[in-house]
Amino acid sequence: MEEFLGENPHKRLIKELVEGKIFAVQLQSLLKQPNESVLADELIRKIWGSFTQAITELNSLGNSDNSLTQSQIEEVDQPNSGSGLKKKKKEKQDRRGCYKRRKTSGSWMRESETMNDGCAWRKYGQKKILNSKYPRCYYRCTHKYDQECRATKQVQIIQENPIKMYHTTYFGNHTCNSTKIPKHTYNSQFNHAMVKHSDSTVLKEEEEEEEESKGQSDNASSIVDSNLWQDFMPSSPSAHDSTLTANYNAAYYEGVISSHDMEDLAKFGEIEAIEFC
DNA sequence: TACATTTGACCACC
DNA sequence: GGTGGTCAAATGTA
Incomplete structure (x- = not known):
């Protein structure tokens, strides 16, 4: 260099x-x-x-x-830098509402029959959304304070009949090491999730791959999740070769490189495994 | 007792 | 000024 x-x-x-x-x-x-x-x-x-x-x-x-x-x-x-100390009690002043409205870039979505995605989330808010029948729920990583994990997600029911469908939008990447939770908390319905990257294309229907991978693991969603948060992170550089992983990883890097940058980059070769919106 | 959820308030952004 | 995202006190639960 x-x-x-x-x-x-x-x-x-x-x-x-x-x-x-x-x-x-x-x-x-x-x-x-x-x-x-x-x-x-x-x-x-x-x-x-x-x-x-x-x-x-x-x-x-x-x-x-x-x-x-x-x-x-x-x-x-x-992303892990900082004191690492608990911040449970912040400054005395009331900081309610003191936030920067997030951009939609750096996010990705999925639609599934369950909210469960194998990560530990804590609900911090619920809001009635205009022109929406169902409220939107706001979740942050359980380890926001103890590990300064900034991952958040928004979950909204998009239909209830015939089956309940959730639209989940993820923001930020997990920087905590505790994305693995006991097996019983997983729901096989997660295997039917549709993953979308930001507001662009549907990336992957996981079902077929799940069938293939059943021999390797009885808990495919845990693989998806460990891929989702950990595989491309510098702190834990192990990865699986899957399109889904690549797309999740793209979502991670999206926060660093804008789509505009990627257009310029495209002049220098096709970006195959990574898809930006 | 510790942790999770609910809910009203606050305020940046459009 | 309306809407949506976040905070934090109150409340619930294991």
Whole structure:
């Protein structure tokens, strides 16, 4: 990466992103082979480095309005950074309503017959939504405070007859290590979930894959969930090769690279495994 | 007692 | 000004 320092920023940026893609492709093929976790780990570090460098370049290219502050960059780089201390009791002042309305980007959705997705969620709100028959429920990760996990989701019933269907929108990535919960809490109905990435295409109907994977595990949803939150995270670089995983991972990175950026990137090769909206 | 849920209030965003 | 997202006190539950 350092060898690009003499070139113009635009070229450096492109090279970083292309490198990142190459590493990702290598990682993808590597993950198809067993016992390659060390190499995979190395590749993930390279990918991480490429994207970090690219973000830095982008930041230096952009005007002041578009540039991230250093703290914002660090926040992206180190989602687990911080004190790690419990924040159960914040400042004395009433902070109700003090929030930034989130963007819809960086989110993905699924529709299923159950709310259960194998993660530990805690409900923190419910709201009647305009023009909607059913209220929307707001959930955050149970480990928001003890592990500073920022994952949240919104669940809304979209139909009740003939069967109850839930529309779930996920925001942010889990940074906690406690996404695994006892088997009995899973619901096989999760296997019928439809996963959508943000507001774009339906990505995967899991049913067929579930049938195939039943021999490997009697709890396929746990695999989905561990893929969902952990596999592409730098802190736990093990991954499974599945389209679903790739799409979830794309959702994770979506928070770092915008769709506009991806359009530019597309000039330099097809993005196959990762789908951005 | 600890943790989860409910619910009204607050306020940023459109 | 209306709507939606979040907070936190009150309440419920194991």
